[in-house]
Amino acid sequence: xxxxxxxxxxxxxxxxxxxxxxxxxxxxxxxxxxxxxxxxxxxxxxxxxxxxxxxxxxxxxxxxxxxxxxxxxxxxxxxxxxxxxxxxxxxxxxxxxxxxxxxxxxxxxxxxxxxxxxxxxxxxxxxxxxxxxxxxxxxxxxxxxxxxxxxxxxxxxxxxxxxxxxxxxxxxxxxxxxxxxxxxxxxxxxxxxxxxxxxxxxxxxxxxxxxxxxxxxxxxxxxxxxxxxxxxxxxxxxxxxxxxxxxxxxxxxxxxxxxxxxxxxxxxxxxxxxxxxxxxxxxxxxxxxxxxxxxxxxxxxxxxxxxxxxxxxxxxxxxxxxxxxxxxxxxxxxxxxxxxxxxxxxxxxxxxxxxxxxxxxxxx
Numbered sequence: 548x549x550x551x552x553x554x555x556x557x558x559x560x561x562x563x564x565x566x567x568x569x570x571x572x573x574x575x576x577x578x579x580x581x582x583x584x585x586x587x588x589x590x591x592x593x594x595x596x597x598x599x600x601x602x603x604x605x606x607x608x609x610x611x612x613x614x615x616x617x618x619x620x621x622x623x624x625x626x627x628x629x630x631x632x633x634x635x636x637x638x639x640x641x642x643x644x645x646x647x648x649x650x651x652x653x654x655x656x657x658x659x660x661x662x663x664x665x666x667x668x669x670x671x672x673x674x675x676x677x678x679x680x681x682x683x684x685x686x687x688x689x690x691x692x693x694x695x696x697x698x699x700x701x702x703x704x705x706x707x708x709x710x711x712x713x714x715x716x717x718x719x720x721x722x723x724x725x726x727x728x729x730x731x732x733x734x735x736x737x738x739x740x741x742x743x744x745x746x747x748x749x750x751x752x753x754x755x756x757x758x759x760x761x762x763x764x765x766x767x768x769x770x771x772x773x774x775x776x777x778x779x780x781x782x783x784x785x786x787x788x789x790x791x792x793x794x795x796x797x798x799x800x801x802x803x804x805x806x807x808x809x810x811x812x813x814x815x816x817x818x819x820x821x822x823x824x825x826x827x828x829x830x831x832x833x834x835x836x837x838x839x840x841x842x843x844x845x846x847x848x849x850x851x852x853x854x855x856x857x858x859x860x861x862x863x864x865x866x867x868x869x870x871x872x873x874x875x876x877x878x879x880x881x882x883x884x885x886x887x888x889x890x891x892x893x894x895x896x897x898x899x900x901x902x903x904x905x906x907x908x909x910x911x
Contacts, residue, residue, distance in 0.1 A: 567636030568658035568839025577873035578664040583673070584875065587613070590677035600682055604744035604808035607794060611674050611801040612725055621727050623665045624696065624822060628653060634663040650698045658839045660692040664872035667692075670826045671874040675723050675801060676860050679828050682803060683721045686831035686861030687877075688853065690720075691839065697821040703735050703812040706782040707772040709827065710748050710806035713837050714756040718748065719830035720806025726796035727822035734817040737802060737810055740789035744805035749782060756836040782809055831863035 590611065599606040626632035628649050630640030636659070638652040659666035669675075670692045679687050690713060710720045730736035747760030749769040760766055769781055777783035786809045794802055804810065806827075815821055829835065838852035846852075854866035858878040862885070869878040 566657040566839065567634065567662045569841050570634075570636030570662050572661055572871055573635065575869075575871055575873075576664070579668045579671075579870070579872045579874035582668055582671075582874055587673045590674050590681075592678060592681045597682060600803060600805065601744075603739075603741050605739050605794065605802055605804035605810075606682075607796065607800055607802045608678060609797070609800050611678065612672065612799040613674075614799060616669075616672070617727055617798045620665055620669060620824060621822060624694070624727070628696070634659060636662055650696070653696045653698075654701055655696065656694045658692055659694055660689075661839075661871065664874075666694060666824075667870055667872045667874050669725065669824050671857065671859055671870060671876045673875075675725070675826065676876075678801070678803060679721060679723065680860050683719060683828065684830050684861075686863055687859040688829050688831040688833070688835065688863065688867060689826065689857045689859040689876075690715075690829060690835065690837070691827040693825040693827075695821070695823040695825070697735055697815050697823070699734075699815050699818050699820065701735075702775060702814045705773050705775045705777070705780045706740075706786050706809050706811045708746075708748055708782075708807050708809060709804075711750070711769070711772050713806070713827055713829075714754070715806075715829040715833040715835050715837075716756065717830075717833055718806060719833045721828050722802075722804050722806065723826045723828070724796075724802040724804070725824040725826075726798055726800045726802075727824060728798055728820060730794075730796040730821050730823065731817070732793050732795065732813075733815075734819050734821040735812045735815040736796060736821070737794045737812055738791055739794055739804065740786045740791050740809040743786065743789045744808040746785060746807055746809065748807055749785065785809060828859065831858055831861055831867065832865065834865070 596606050596608070623632065627637065628640070630642050630649065633640070637656065640649055640652060660670040670689050676687060709722055710718055713720055724737060747763060747766060749766060750761055751770060752768045767781060771779050771781045774780040789809070796802060834851045835853045835856060836851050838855045843852045843855065844850070851865070853863070855868055857870050857876060858867035859876045861877055862882045867878055870876060873879070
């Protein structure tokens with residue numbers, strides 16, 4: 548019988564990170580109430596953008612996040628390193644620490660959107676959600692946030708599939724990676740294996756929710772995801788089937804990518820930090836058996852954890868959370884059910900000719 552214990556890794560890439568997901572959440576506030584859709588220019592993608600995500604596994608939308616917002620989060624990250632700003636779950640910064648000691652405390656922070664308004668604001672940023680809607684469907688559940696400091700000398704992360712860590716059933720995971728500082732090959736930008744999103748999810752046996760395509764003959768028990776050394780990382784052999792490209796990014800650029808695409812980053816070999824923010828999202832109607840590596844009520848009975856994740860856009864028949872800091876999103880709006888009032892007739896009517904019946908959509 549598969550274990551329900553939460554699996555953790557102690558690989559080099561996971562050192563020096565903080566997870567705020569398990570911290571006691573702060574009282575609900577309306578700190579972000581002014582960050583509405585109307586504050587930002589709407590985003591209109593093209594069919595080419597849509598096709599690029601599906602053909603290549605990723606698409607970069609340049610200049611998506613306004614400069615003022617990038618300055619805000621960058622200044623916040625400076626204050627975190629200085630020790631002048633913190634939140635539940637953040638590592639403690641002693642003001643007597645040297646700059647080097649402070650830096651080593653922060654490689655990345657997981658799920659700070661649950662404890663800090665700035666991170667919730669970026670996870671639910673209207674321009675990011677506009678793109679997610681067009682690429683992944685109208686019902687959007689916001690699952691995870693990650694904030695990367697990646698100081699000079701800090702390591703990268705070996706080949707992995709994001710859906711390995713964040714299972715959704717069906718698998719509808721999509722990531723949005725926001726460049727806060729310039730990301731270059733020298734300081735550790737993302738590298739993608741183009742087209743590898745067509746690969747199945749290579750699961751870990753202990754995680755019974757990453758079962759997608761487990762019965763395929765060539766799917767193996769994957770225990771080395773994210774290992775830097777390709778000689779150790781079992782996914783390297785899969786990655787070699789596809790061409791690899793670097794994806795440099797300017798501040799404000801956002802890279803959207805499929806949960807199954809094989810990707811990695813290298814160590815920061817420059818003297819400049821590579822700062823980034825990443826959000827993970829799925830179709831709000833997917834079952835989510837994941838809660839930031841924390842247990843949840845009903846877990847042993849097979850119940851999902853959707854109620855811990857924020858409904859960002861659209862609607863869902865499943866439970867969902869509301870934002871802690873009042874960031875405008877679907878969870879705080881009155882939602883109208885989408886009701887189909889008629890059906891589309893199949894072509895080839897009785898006389899053998901193509902015929903389309905009337906389409907009637909009734910909204911309440």
